[in-house]
Amino acid sequence: MSAGFVPAMALPSMNGVRVSHGSLAPAKSVLPEWLVPQSASSAATVHILAPEPGERVLDLCAAPGGKTRLAAELMHNRGEIVAVESSEPRLARLRQLLAHAGASIVECVLADGAKWRSGSPRRPFDRALVDAPCSASGLWPRLDWKRVTPDGVAALAAQQFSLLAAAAREVRPGGVVVYSVCSYLPQETLAVALRALAELPLELDGEIGRGGTSGAGLHGGWGDDCDMMGFFSRSRKTSGFVAPWMFQSGKGRPARPPRAAAMSKRSAEDSAGGAAPAAGRPVQQLGSGARRPRPSTARGSPRRAPASSGRRTRSRPGSPTWSRWRRGSASTAGWTPWRGRSRCGRGPWRSWRPAKVVGDIRVRLKGGDPKPAMETQIRVADEEGADWEDRPTAFELDRAGVDAAQMAKPNLERILPMTQADGLEEDKEQGDQKRSKT
Numbered sequence: 001m002s003a004g005f006v007p008a009m010a011l012p013s014m015n016g017v018r019v020s021h022g023s024l025a026p027a028k029s030v031l032p033e034w035l036v037p038q039s040a041s042s043a044a045t046v047h048i049l050a051p052e053p054g055e056r057v058l059d060l061c062a063a064p065g066g067k068t069r070l071a072a073e074l075m076h077n078r079g080e081i082v083a084v085e086s087s088e089p090r091l092a093r094l095r096q097l098l099a100h101a102g103a104s105i106v107e108c109v110l111a112d113g114a115k116w117r118s119g120s121p122r123r124p125f126d127r128a129l130v131d132a133p134c135s136a137s138g139l140w141p142r143l144d145w146k147r148v149t150p151d152g153v154a155a156l157a158a159q160q161f162s163l164l165a166a167a168a169r170e171v172r173p174g175g176v177v178v179y180s181v182c183s184y185l186p187q188e189t190l191a192v193a194l195r196a197l198a199e200l201p202l203e204l205d206g207e208i209g210r211g212g213t214s215g216a217g218l219h220g221g222w223g224d225d226c227d228m229m230g231f232f233s234r235s236r237k238t239s240g241f242v243a244p245w246m247f248q249s250g251k252g253r254p255a256r257p258p259r260a261a262a263m264s265k266r267s268a269e270d271s272a273g274g275a276a277p278a279a280g281r282p283v284q285q286l287g288s289g290a291r292r293p294r295p296s297t298a299r300g301s302p303r304r305a306p307a308s309s310g311r312r313t314r315s316r317p318g319s320p321t322w323s324r325w326r327r328g329s330a331s332t333a334g335w336t337p338w339r340g341r342s343r344c345g346r347g348p349w350r351s352w353r354p355a356k357v358v359g360d361i362r363v364r365l366k367g368g369d370p371k372p373a374m375e376t377q378i379r380v381a382d383e384e385g386a387d388w389e390d391r392p393t394a395f396e397l398d399r400a401g402v403d404a405a406q407m408a409k410p411n412l413e414r415i416l417p418m419t420q421a422d423g424l425e426e427d428k429e430q431g432d433q434k435r436s437k438t
C-alpha cells in the first residue's frame with residue numbers, strides 16, 4: 001500500500017467502480033475477462049434495490065443489462081428476474097450480456113414496461129427496478145443539450161411515471177420499488193417521485209438519509225420525508241443518478257430491510273400512523289402538513305428527530321409549486337435544490353446547477369498483466385467549491401482478493417452516514433445564511 005493511503009473499506013463492496021481518469025478503453029485492456037466495468041451509480045442503484053437470493057425481481061427497463069446482471073449476481077443466480085425491454089435490438093444485447101455472465105435466472109421480455117402485466121397476480125414481485133429512459137442530463141457533458149427540450153423532458157417524465165405505476169402494480173405489498181434516472185432535472189426526478197407518492201400506493205422509506213439528503217438535484221426541498229441518494233461528480237467522466245427508495249404500501253412490509261442497516265422501513269402500521277392503510281390508496285400525503293410521529297425502529301433504537309420541521313414545504317404534493325413542478329413550469333427562484341459549481345451552463349436549464357458532490361469512487365488502474373493493480377480513491381467534497389478530500393486506498397487485483405471483496409457487504413452504511421452529515425451541514429448553512437440576511 002502506498003504511503004499516505006488509508007484503507008477504505010468502501011470500494012469493492014459496491015460491486016462497481018468508476019474509472020475517473022482517462023477513458024475506459026485502457027481499463028478494459030488490463031481488466032481480466034471476469035471483472036466487468038460498471039459505473040458506481042449503476043452499481044449503487046442495484047444495491048439500493050438490494051435483491052436477495054430466491055426473490056422475484058422485475059427490471060422494467062432492462063437493456064443493455066448492467067443492472068440486471070448485477071442483480072443476478074447479488075441474488076447468487078437464485079430466484080427469478082423478469083427483464084422487460086421495449087427495444088428489440090437492445091433486448092438482443094441484453095440477452096447476449098446475460099448469457100455471457102451466466103445469469104440463468106433472467107427471463108427477457110420484449111414489451112412496453114408501462115403496459116406489461118405479469119399474468120400471475122398470485123406471485124407478485126418482491127422488488128422492481130425502474131431505471132427509466134430519461135434526458136440523461138446527469139451525463140453532462142456527454143449529453144447533447146440540443147436534443148433536450150422542455151417538451152421532450154415532460155414526455156419522458158410522463159413515461160417514467162407510467163413505468164413507476166406499472167412497477168407499483170406488480171410489486172407485492174411491502175415490496176421495494178426503486179426509481180432511478182441519470183438526470184438532474186426536477187421534472188424527471190423530484191416531480192415524478194412526488195407524483196408517484198401522491199398517486200400510487202408507494203411510500204418513501206422515511207428513515208434513510210433524512211432531511212433531503214445528498215445532492216442529486218434533490219437536496220433540500222423535501223424536509224424529512226425525502227430519501228434520496230445521489231452521486232454527482234464534477235469530473236468530466238461522470239454520471240449522476242437519483243434513486244428514491246420507495247416501497248409498496250400495505251401489509252407484509254419487511255420489518256427490516258435487507259443488507260443496509262440504515263435502510264430500515266416502517267411497518268404498515270407505522271406508516272399509516274397506527275392503522276394499516278387501505279390497499280391501492282396513497283398512504284403518505286406529504287402535503288398534509290402534519291408530521292407523523294416517528295416510531296422506533298425495528299431494532300428498538302429511537303429514530304432521529306427531524307432536523308428542521310416544516311422547512312421548505314412548498315414543493316409538496318398539492319401545493320401550487322408542486323403543481324408547477326409537475327407541469328414543468330416551476331422556477332427555481334427562492335428554492336435551492338442545487339449547490340456546487342455549475343457544469344450545466346449550456347443547457348436550457350442553465351440556472352440550475354449540478355448537485356453538491358457527496359461522494360465518488362474512483363479507480364485508477366496501474367500495471368498490467370498478469371497482475372494489474374487498482375488504486376482507488378474515495379473522494380468527498382462537502383462544501384460548495386471545496387476540493388476533494390482524498391481517502392484513497394490501493395489493492396492488488398488478484399482473483400481471490402476481488403472475489404472476497406465482491407462478497408463484502410454493500411457500501412451503503414458508509415455512504416449514508418456521510419450523506420446524513422451532509423444534510424446537517426446544509427441545515428447549518430441555511431441557518432447561517434438566514435441570520436446574515438436579517
Ligand SMILES: C[S@@+](CC[C@H](N)C(=O)[O-])C[C@H]1O[C@@H](n2cnc3c(N)ncnc32)[C@H](O)[C@@H]1O
Nearest residue numbers: 061062063064065066067085086087112113131
Ligand atoms: C436507462 S436505460 C436502462 C439501462 C439498464 N437498466 C442498464 O442498467 O443497463 C433505459 C432502457 O429502457 C428502455 N425503454 C424505454 N422505454 C421503455 C418502455 N416503455 N418499456 C420498457 N423499456 C423501455 C430503453 O430502450 C432503454 O434500453
